[in-house]
Amino acid sequence: MAATDKPSQKELQALAMAPTKYIGRAIPEISLRDFDSRIDQITAELLDAAENVGFFCIVDHGISKDAVDGIFNQSARFFGLPDEVKARVPFSPQHNAGWEKNAQVRPSTGAVDRKESYQMQFGDGMEGRWVDDETLPGFQEEALSFMHQAQEVSEKLMRCFARGLHFRDDYFIKAHNVSRQESQTVCRLLHYFETPQVPNPTGEVFHRAGAHADWDFLTLLFQKEGQSGLEICPGREVSTSFGYGDAWTKVEPNAAKNAIVCNIGDLLMSWSDDRFKSTFHRVKAPCEPNDFYGERYSIAFFNQPCRDAEIQGPLKKYPMITGEEFARNAMTRNYKALREKLIKVMD
Secondary structure, eight states, rough: OTTTTTHHHHHHHHHHHHHEEEEEOOOOOEOOOTTHHHHHHHHHEEEEHHHTSEEEEEESSOHHHHHHHHHHHHHHHHHTSOOOHHHTTBOOOTTTTTTEEEBBBOTTTBBOOOOHHHHHHHSSSGGTTOOOOSSSSTTHHHHOOOOOOOOHHHHHHHHHHHHHHTTOHHHHHHHHHSSSTTTOOOOEEEEEEOOOOOOOOOOOOEEEEEEOOOOOOEEEEEEEETTTEEEEEOOOOOOGGTOOEEEEEEOOOGGTTOEEEEEEEEHHHHHHOOOSOOOOOEEEEETTTTTTOEEEEEEEEOOOOOOOOEOOOOOOSSSSSEEHHHHHHHHHHHHHHHHHHHHHOOO
């Protein structure tokens, strides 16, 4: 199947039922300890991971285990609310913020991801979309505190990427300034539903989140110990555009090191003239005895440039585009998949 071919529904079903191929790959682990004095070494390690894998873990990043545990507790508080209460802060495609449930369709599967999410931003996009303090006392304050800590870590990585592409050290930091009204950076709380342990005689592989590549600049993913399911498929240039038929690698949560899993997004891939690789990943639903069948919580911090940021790599491989245009194009692709799914259901 060529990378640009879209498989038919029959082909998708056949591919989904094929046994998953797994391969052991080492996920690079990069320490941010003594960042200012080690920035050259950290940059070299980061560029190698971005060019050859697209995924890496960072440790010694400065966000405490207590802070991570705290935001996961807040996430569980939010998702534990009745749906009719969460529906008071509905998802807005225009602002890319708010709560949604069973709404995201992946082109790779043509099926809805089995999850709910709550997307938070720093600025005006959250007006009317924060759950009120009477319902969840302290939620907004702790969420924003965590988001600013994640932003600080992101900015360290942005300095390294800027150096690697021979931009000014603050080039990407300015483009992702979360204090501006034009900010688009998102923190997404994710709750995957418990999966019933039922017989699966066909061996068909289902997914809590279908195979996809993120369309942002860089994603920081926080996972809970023991709640497995994340799998990656490095080598975007040799993968099918739907992530089927490729060899996958499981990425287990590492709470002992308080590790953050990071991956390159489509936007950074474009901004680097395809030097850095955006990588396919998915959250596979459990289907084997040793898999994790319970609820899965994770938190994704999506670094997205300001709406008026101008995106073009140093080699100018692609035409210049603004952050707003890039986000709009990505959202359009996502909702096109949803519309196609709804039409098929109605038919």
